[in-house]
Amino acid sequence: MAGSSSRGAAAALLNASGLGAGYLYLRLWGRAVGSWLVTALLVLAALGLHASGTPWFWITLFALWLAHQVYSGWKHGSAGPPGRRAPWLPLTAGAALLALVIAGAVQYRGGPQDALERGDTAHAAGDCATAVEHYDAATATRNELTFSPALDRAADGRAGCRIVLTAEAAAGEADYPGAINGYGDYLARYDGTPPWPGAEDRLAGLHLDQADSLAADGTVEAAYAAYAAIPAGFPGSAPAAAVPDRLDALYEARTTALAAGDHCPAVDELRPFLELAGEHRDDPLAEDLAGRARDALPDALYACGMDDYRDEHYTDARTTLEEFRSLYPDDARSGQVDDTLIAIEIAQIGSGSTGDLPDPTPAGSAPGGTATVEIVNDSPEALEILYTGTETGTETGTGTVDACGGCTTQSDLLSGWSGSACQAGIDRPTTTIRLPAGTYEFVVRTPGDSSVTPFHGTWELSSGTAYSDCYFIETSYY
Known part of the structure; x- marks a missing residue:
């Protein structure tokens, strides 16, 4: 009887490995194959149905199946005649096999967590390309049987990093609105505190890149609005600190005719800056640019009108000088402007039918x-x-x-x-x-x-x- 009990204990311990080894020990070949098939079906189902997402259901299911195998091994082992070998030998083999399975399971279960931690480290450094590689390793299908929450956390980290990578791809193609929207989505995903602390600074930098692009190719109003949004949205950031110098550069770049003394094109250059004060009331940056334009406009208007008069472009000269007289009636040159308007009138009449x-x-x-x-x-x-x-x-x-x-x-x-x-x-x-x-x-x-x-x-x-x-x-x- 003792032999049968030890035989049942050995079979139960061998079956506790989940490998059906107890059935092999008992030479129950059919039950061994049957246990393998059921185990394989459970494993395939767990892998296909994302077992790590509902771990307790699958842990319970596998535990019940393992308990059934242990009980079945004990039952069939206890019912048979005592074995001829020393009873401690199969018990030792069962304990050793179970220890190996447990050790393997512990190592297997730690794999996704290790990959997750490597991914999170790269993510926190802003290296999302590397982070995604580690997140992919953590979420590999083979890791579903770990029932580890690391898989879902890695999937979440990967989704965030993919937003960053998509945004950076847009930035690489100078699609700054797309990149800015991408980083906005990334920050919103984590309620403003993302794994990568530098994301907000990167977003501010993208706003600056967009403003620089508009300064080169867009309207003055569009470029100014883009620059002005940076200190408002990202106060204290390095891009915000760069805005005043960028606005000076914008003015210099857009008033080259003024600098060259090409007066009539200079008037057209100054007008967009004059309009900034009306579009952005109570904005000191806009007022500064508009003030510079206001200071330069009288000389440019006067010189443009006189240039057109000397070049016999009388219609343009009249329009410009009348604007000068309307805007600056107390200017010391207003008398000369009045005289020139009369000369223009005479010249236009003289060139017509008289x-x-x-x-x-x-x-x-x-x-x-x-x-x-x-x-x-x-x-x-x-x-x-x-x-x-x-x-x-x-x-x-x-x-x-x-x-x-x-x-x-x-x-x-x-x-x-x-x-x-x-x-x-x-x-x-x-x-x-x-x-x-x-x-x-x-x-x-x-x-x-x-x-x-x-x-x-x-x-x-x-x-x-x-x-x-x-x-x-x-x-x-x-």
């Missing part, structure tokens, strides 16, 4: 070095006189000759003394212009009636001479 203004008629003397020009209006329309030459200006108010209330339209265009027009005995409106002697371009026109052809001419005004002419309007029938 009548020929005859030479002025000497009518007496004037103080030495000067000449006076009297304009008498014999028309029902007010007249405007513009002139440019040694002195440039236009009559405003007193320079406009009022309409003649008792006068009528004649039968010719603007002209001098002719026919019944400008006869004596009628009190007509007049104005007198006093000028230094010299050569002048004159225009006489009716500002209230655009259908009347303006007259243009170049006059040589002699020193000490007074000139007087009467002008009327006459309808043309040809």
Whole structure:
């Protein structure tokens, strides 16, 4: 009886290895094969159904199967006749086999944890390429039977690292919005405290890279907005500290015409910087750039208008100088601007369809070095006189000759003394212009009636001479 008991104990101990060795000891070949098949099916099912995700279910299932094998080995071993060998020999073999299985299981179960720790170390250093290799090793299907939580933790770490690797691939292709979104997802995945502590600094660096890209190829507004977002979103970071210098570089890079003295392109360069103050109110960085542009704009506008005038680009010159006069009415150059606008007006009229203004008629003397020009209006329309030459200006108010209330339209265009027009005995409106002697371009026109052809001419005004002419309007029938 004792022999049978020791035989049952030996079979149970051998079956405790889970290898069916107790059945082999008892020479129960069918039961040995059957135990192997069931064990194989359980192993395949565990591997295929992610046993590490529900470890207690599978541990219970394997424990029940192992308990069944132990009980079955004891039962069949105890029922048979005592063995002929010394009873301690199979017991020792069973204990040794069980010890080997346990040792192997302990080592096997520690494999995923070791790989996880190596992956986490690489992850924390920002080396996600290496980390993923270790996470893959930890989550290999062969490790499912460890029932270790390390597999799920490794899978989570791998998912986070893959987000980082995808973001870095986007950054490598200069897809900065994609990279920034990727790192945003990575940080959100870990509620702002990811395994890699440097992720937030890397995100700030990507924002700086994006801003640099926009500074090179985008609009001033887009580049500025990208730069301004860095100190707001990442205060105290190295990229945030770099923003002021980057904005200085942006201004320098986008105002090369200003630096080169190319005035008209410089005006266009400055406008986007002027708009920053309106787009980003109460932002000192925007105000600083806008202030620099405001300081540079008056000189650029003035010089651009004068350049266009000298190059006979009169329409552009007028637009620019009128903007200057509107923005800077108290500028010391405003008088010169007014004179130039008159010269532009005269030049534009002179280059169009005009009548020929005859030479002025000497009518007496004037103080030495000067000449006076009297304009008498014999028309029902007010007249405007513009002139440019040694002195440039236009009559405003007193320079406009009022309409003649008792006068009528004649039968010719603007002209001098002719026919019944400008006869004596009628009190007509007049104005007198006093000028230094010299050569002048004159225009006489009716500002209230655009259908009347303006007259243009170049006059040589002699020193000490007074000139007087009467002008009327006459309808043309040809």
